[in-house]
Amino acid sequence: MWQCLRRWYDDRNNTNQLLNAGKYFWGVMAGVTAMLYKIYGKYRPSGDNLKFTDWYISFLFCKSMYTALSFSWDVRMDWGLTRSWEKGKYGLRDKLYYPTWCYYWCIFWDCVLKCTWMIAAGLDSKQ
Numbered sequence: 702m703w704q705c706l707r708r709w710y711d712d713r714n715n716t717n718q719l720l721n722a723g724k725y726f727w728g729v730m731a732g733v734t735a736m737l738y739k740i741y742g743k744y745r746p747s748g749d750n751l752k753f754t755d756w757y758i759s760f761l762f763c764k765s766m767y768t769a770l771s772f773s774w775d776v777r778m779d780w781g782l783t784r785s786w787e788k789g790k791y792g793l794r795d796k797l798y799y800p801t802w803c804y805y806w807c808i809f810w811d812c813v814l815k816c817t818w819m820i821a822a823g824l825d826s827k828q
Contacts, residue, residue, distance in 0.1 A: 702726055717778065724774055727767035734760035761822065768815050775811055782808070 702725035709718035738756035745754055776782045781794040782804060790797065793804050 702729065720770075721774065721778075724767065724770040727763055727770055731760065731763040731767045734763050764818060764822070768818070772812055772815050776808055780804075780807075 702722045705718045705722035705725065709715055709722065712718075734756055738754060738760045741756050742754055743757045745751055777784075783792050785793055785795045787795070790801065793801060797804070
């Protein structure tokens, strides 16, 4: 994150570095809030109107932000997709090395695998 901020500071026109730093920021925040909710618990004591602790809700928010930004960064910046609207490429990049279905398959599985943390977050029964 700091490296991205430094690169943006050196070249203020390179806003991609600022966006990448934001992605890393949400990843760090997700890790910190995950640790805090593990320490203080997922659920509030019985009798409270709110079921989940603030740390758990913060973790879900931060991890969701990181997942969305990370997925978007993979597809747009790392893979160079969603840059071309030529007929037959349906939002992929200009030069394709594999059949178009392969790119869509990878996009789908990247999204699915990035969201697997939701299973563990939902199944955690620490009270």
